Amino acid sequence: MGLLVVGSIALDSVITPFGETADALGGAAVFFSMAGAVLHPVQVVGVVGRDFPEAHLTALAAWKARYSYDLANRETLETRLGVFAEFRPRIPEKFRAARFVFLGNIDPELQLGVLDQVNEPMLVACDTMNYWIQSKRDVLLELLRHIDILMVNDSEARELSGDWNIYRAAHWILGRGPKMAVIKQGEHGALLVDSNTTFKVPAYPLQEVFDPTGAGDAFAGGFMAHVARTGDVSFDNLRRAMVYGSAMGSFAVEAFGVQRFESVTLGEVDARVRAFRDLVHFDLGGEKR
Amino acid sequence: MGLLVVGSIALDSVITPFGETADALGGAAVFFSMAGAVLHPVQVVGVVGRDFPEAHLTALAAWKARYSYDLANRETLETRLGVFAEFRPRIPEKFRAARFVFLGNIDPELQLGVLDQVNEPMLVACDTMNYWIQSKRDVLLELLRHIDILMVNDSEARELSGDWNIYRAAHWILGRGPKMAVIKQGEHGALLVDSNTTFKVPAYPLQEVFDPTGAGDAFAGGFMAHVARTGDVSFDNLRRAMVYGSAMGSFAVEAFGVQRFESVTLGEVDARVRAFRDLVHFDLGGEKR
Numbered sequence: 060m061g062l063l064v065v066g067s068i069a070l071d072s073v074i075t076p077f078g079e080t081a082d083a084l085g086g087a088a089v090f091f092s093m094a095g096a097v098l099h100p101v102q103v104v105g106v107v108g109r110d111f112p113e114a115h116l117t118a119l120a121a122w123k124a125r126y127s128y129d130l131a132n133r134e135t136l137e138t139r140l141g142v143f144a145e146f147r148p149r150i151p152e153k154f155r156a157a158r159f160v161f162l163g164n165i166d167p168e169l170q171l172g173v174l175d176q177v178n179e180p181m182l183v184a185c186d187t188m189n190y191w192i193q194s195k196r197d198v199l200l201e202l203l204r205h206i207d208i209l210m211v212n213d214s215e216a217r218e219l220s221g222d223w224n225i226y227r228a229a230h231w232i233l234g235r236g237p238k239m240a241v242i243k244q245g246e247h248g249a250l251l252v253d254s255n256t257t258f259k260v261p262a263y264p265l266q267e268v269f270d271p272t273g274a275g276d277a278f279a280g281g282f283m284a285h286v287a288r289t290g291d292v293s294f295d296n297l298r299r300a301m302v303y304g305s306a307m308g309s310f311a312v313e314a315f316g317v318q319r320f321e322s323v324t325l326g327e328v329d330a331r332v333r334a335f336r337d338l339v340h341f342d343l344g345g346e347k348r
Numbered sequence: 349m350g351l352l353v354v355g356s357i358a359l360d361s362v363i364t365p366f367g368e369t370a371d372a373l374g375g376a377a378v379f380f381s382m383a384g385a386v387l388h389p390v391q392v393v394g395v396v397g398r399d400f401p402e403a404h405l406t407a408l409a410a411w412k413a414r415y416s417y418d419l420a421n422r423e424t425l426e427t428r429l430g431v432f433a434e435f436r437p438r439i440p441e442k443f444r445a446a447r448f449v450f451l452g453n454i455d456p457e458l459q460l461g462v463l464d465q466v467n468e469p470m471l472v473a474c475d476t477m478n479y480w481i482q483s484k485r486d487v488l489l490e491l492l493r494h495i496d497i498l499m500v501n502d503s504e505a506r507e508l509s510g511d512w513n514i515y516r517a518a519h520w521i522l523g524r525g526p527k528m529a530v531i532k533q534g535e536h537g538a539l540l541v542d543s544n545t546t547f548k549v550p551a552y553p554l555q556e557v558f559d560p561t562g563a564g565d566a567f568a569g570g571f572m573a574h575v576a577r578t579g580d581v582s583f584d585n586l587r588r589a590m591v592y593g594s595a596m597g598s599f600a601v602e603a604f605g606v607q608r609f610e611s612v613t614l615g616e617v618d619a620r621v622r623a624f625r626d627l628v629h630f631d632l633g634g635e636k637r
Contacts, residue, residue, distance in 0.1 A: 226553045247536045248550070259550040259627050261537070264515045298630040332632065338548050339628040341587040343621065 060181070061102060062287035063154050064091045064280070065173045066163020068105035071272055071316060083272075083316035087163035087186065090273035093320040094307035095280030097328055099288040102154045104173075106165050150176040159287040161279055162206070164188045167198040174205055182292050184208035184241070184283060186275075192219050204236040210279055213244045225250070226257065239297070241282070243275050249308075251301050256294060260301045261339065263309035263331065270315045274308040277320070281307030281328075306331040349470070350391060351576035352443050353380045353569070354462045355452020357394035360561055360605060372561075372605035376452035376475065379562035382609040383596035384569030386617060388577040391443045393462075395454050439465040448576040450568055451495070453477045456487040463494055471581050473497035473530070473572060475564075481508050493525040499568055502533050514539070515546065528586070530571070532564050538597075540590050545583060549590045550628065552598035552620065559604045563597040566609070570596030570617075595620040 064087075071085035092101040148169055155178050162170040162185040170185060177183075185206045191199055192215060199219075203209060209232050213225055220231035229240040229252035242250040246268075248261035282304030289296055306328055310319045353376075360374030381390040437458055444467050451459040451474040459474060466472075474495045480488055481504060488508075492498060498521050502514055509520035518529040518541035531539040535557075537550035571593030578585055595617055599608045 224555055224557070226555045230555075244536075247533075250553075257553045257627060258630070259553070260630075261548040261550060264539075264546045264548070266513055266515045266519075268513070295631065299632065302630055336630070336632065338546060341547070341549075341591055341625070342584065343588065343625065 060159060060287050060290050061154070061157035062095065062099055062159045062161075062283055063102045063104070063150070063157035063177065064088050064095070064161045064163060064283070065104040065148055065150070065165070065170075066091060066106060066161070066186075066276070067165060068107050080315060085273055085316055087273075087276040087279075090276035090311065090317060091161060091163060091280035091283075093280070093317045094277035094311065095284035095287075097307070097320065097323055097325060098281065098284035098303065101280070101284065102157060104148050104150060104154065106148055106163075106169070147172045158182070158290070159283055160184070161283045162186065163276065163279075164191075167191050167195050167202045171198065171202050171205070174202075181290075182207050182283075182286060184210050184279065186210050186279065187215065187219075189215055189218055200235060203232070206237055208239045208241055209237045210241040210282075211243065212275065213242050216240065216242050226252070229257075230254075241301070243278060245271070245274075249278065249301060249305060251294075251297060253294060258294075258298050258301060260305045260335065263305060263335065264338065265309060265312065268312045271312050272316065274311040277311035278304040278308035281305075302332050302335050303328070305335060349448060349576050349579050350443070350446035351384065351388055351448045351450070351572055352391045352393070352439070352446035352466065353377050353384070353450045353452060353572070354393040354437050354439070354454070354459075355380060355395060355450070355475075355565070356454060357396050369604060374562055374605055376562075376565040376568075379565035379600065379606060380450060380452060380569035380572075382569070382606045383566035383600065384573035384576075386596070386609065386612055386614060387570065387573035387592065390569070390573065391446060393437050393439060393443065395437055395452075395458070436461045447471070447579070448572055449473070450572050451475065452565065452568075453480075456480050456484050456491045460487065460491050460494070463491075470579075471496050471572075471575060473499050473568065475499050475568065476504065476508075478504055478507050489524060492521070495526055497528045497530055498526045499530040499571075500532065501564065502531050505529065505531050515541070518546075519543075530590070532567060534560070534563075538567065538590060538594060540583075540586060542583060547583075547587050547590060549587075549594045549624065552594060552624065553627065554598060554601065557601045560601050561605065563600040566600035567593040567597035570594070591621050591624050592617070594624060 066088035067086035068088050069086035071083045088103050088105045092103045095101045150173060155176055157177060158181040160177055160180045160183045162173060164186040183206045187199060216228040217223055220228040222228045222231055225242055229242055232240040233254055239253045246262050248259060251258040282300045285300040285303040310323050313319050355376035357377050358375035360372045377392050377394045381392045384390045439462060444465055446466060447470040449466055449469045449472045451462060453475040472495045476488060505517040506512055509517040511517045511520055514531060518531055521529040522543055528542045535551050540547040571589045574589040574592040599612050602608050
């Protein structure tokens with residue numbers, strides 16, 4: 060089923076102990092789509108800020124060309140330059156039937172504008188950040204009434220709710236509209252919380268972390284792509300989606316920018332998902348007492 | 349099989365947002381034994397510092413009396429006052445056959461002295477702290493050659509190994525003698541690492557944390573008591589021990605000091621262990637693709 064992401068496309072300046080680069084193609088829509096497309100086709104509407112250097116549009120065009128034609132499971136990239144305050148993402152007609160929609164971290168007014176243009180999504184997930192929580196709180200609270208999953212970092216959940224306890228913060232969010240909250244906790248993994256249940260997946264144990272940039276968006280891409288390819292929004296399947304998301308997040312940090320997704324195979328993804336099971340599963344049945 | 353703990357007995361001053369107390373009976377040996385004894389009898393050798401106020405020895409005597417006589421599964425408490433520099437814990441003859449030994453956080457010279465007095469332990473686990481890592485590093489490294497599990501906080505593992513990456517830090521520890529490392533990560537749970545495998549258990553989701561004092565020692569008590577009652581040191585059983593330890597750690601923080609262990613039942617422990625399974629388990633078998 061169709062999966063649509065609307066989010067930023069940017070050139071990331073990345074400096075880590077292992078090296079640096081000033082023009083790595085990045086942004087939420089790029090990480091989301093490159094991770095998600097390993098599992099399922101992704102329809103991308105990219106929001107490019109006015110500060111995006113024109114000289115670098117060639118990199119974007121190259122990316123668009125590469126992933127439109129070289130890889131069968133990547134679909135058309137729509138991009139438009141605009142001033143954020145006046146800009147409204149236009150969702151192409153062929154994308155409006157998407158059953159699964161991810162609203163990357165952009166102005167919540169734009170996120171609401173995207174929702175107006177999609178027809179009957181089965182599941183809408185949404186990211187945001189502290190900047191919008193502070194500057195556009197009312198619009199953000201309105202948006203929460205129209206989405207199914209808020210997917211944010213722990214610091215964002217705490218700031219939005221005003222509660223330092225992450226479980227109370229998650230339930231505060233559920234009281235504002237979303238059926239579920241996904242709380243990303245970086246090196247400590249991620250939580251899926253609904254009104255009855257909490258599911259936790261730890262981060263994958265990595266002895267080398269090269270570049271944490273984009274891990275959260277890669278997580279979202281893996282999560283939503285697994286849901287879209289199965290068409291199953293049961294809590295049990297969303298647990299699996301959390302693990303696929305975590306697998307994609309772990310691949311993201313293994314190399315600079317989106318590099319790792321240029322080579323990762325479905326077999327590697329499935330092997331990592333099984334490794335997550337070995338990491339956390341325990342058996343009580345055979346217990347001696 | 350016999351389970352021996354050697355560790356501190358102290359009066360804790362605890363101040364939390366929910367209240368404060370200046371004379372709560374605490375210390376590693378107290379938290380360990382009260383949590384562990386829910387599952388299995390615990391033999392306690394308590395180390396009491398010279399700064400322990402004599403006026404409060406009555407509290408200790410009352411504790412000793414209560415848990416020696418009132419609860420069938422708590423065994424004799426041995427205590428001795430002493431100046432740490434000259435003091436050497438004397439392990440009573442009847443405790444020396446213990447097959448499972450936990451060396452709480454005391455001077456590593458004393459920990460080595462305890463090991464000299466036990467006969468043939470099947471499994472020895474050991475805690476330490478930054479103070480000893482800095483002031484008695486050589487003795488501590490000697491101790492590591494004689495224990496099976498080092499059980500420390502993440503900050504201690506990092507300081508001991510000089511490596512910020514917790515998985516590399518764990519493997520550094522394995523290279524110094526222990527077959528396994530247990531890394532306690534507070535609100536983020538705990539790791540069990542051997543040369544081939546990593547197991548992670550998250551902390552239990554709690555919307556109220558009253559008092560984190562002693563959670564790590566309660567974890568150790570649950571872990572070791574589960575191993576002692578089963579007599580099984582396989583990695584699969586140690587995974588279960590991690591979960592029983594995490595359950596005890598979660599009970600510890602639900603009330604001040606050791607209060608929660610005065611009422612917790614085996615049924616409550618087993619229910620919490622099942623809740624941990626629900627928290628982390630996911631099923632890949634029935635996956636639709």
